Amino acid sequence: xxxxxxxxxxxxxxxxxxxxxxxxxxxxxxxxxxxxxxxxxxxxxxxxxxxxxxxxxxxxxxxxxxxxxxxxxxxxxxxxxxxxxx
Numbered sequence: 001x002x003x004x005x006x007x008x009x010x011x012x013x014x015x016x017x018x019x020x021x022x023x024x025x026x027x028x029x030x031x032x033x034x035x036x037x038x039x040x041x042x043x044x045x046x047x048x049x050x051x052x053x054x055x056x057x058x059x060x061x062x063x064x065x066x067x068x069x070x071x072x073x074x075x076x077x078x079x080x081x082x083x084x085x086x
Contacts, residue, residue, distance in 0.1 A: 007031065045069070 001009070007027050015021030036042030047054050048064040055061040058076030062069055079085040 003031070 007024050010031075011022055011024045011027045014027065032042065034042050034044060036045050041049070044054050044062055048062060048069055051064070053061055053063045056074070058074040060072055060074040060077055062071055064070070073081075076085065
């Protein structure tokens with residue numbers, strides 16, 4: 001899934017049952033702020049550069065190891081991908 005499709009899918013998912021659906025441009029700004037762009041780092045990269053870990057609940061988290069970012073999937077994501085989610 002490329003960025004365009006991710007924005008489209010997230011916009012659709014966030015709009016289901018919402019009183020005020022998000023616009024695709026809103027979702028794109030959030031993704032750019034979180035993950036960064038070529039022009040500027042996102043909040044995840046800034047936190048890692050500052051020595052912090054980023055934990056996204058049971059989805060997983062990001063750590064900095066040996067100068068690189070490492071993603072560690074959480075229990076809920078792992079169970080979902082294995083088909084064992086409750």
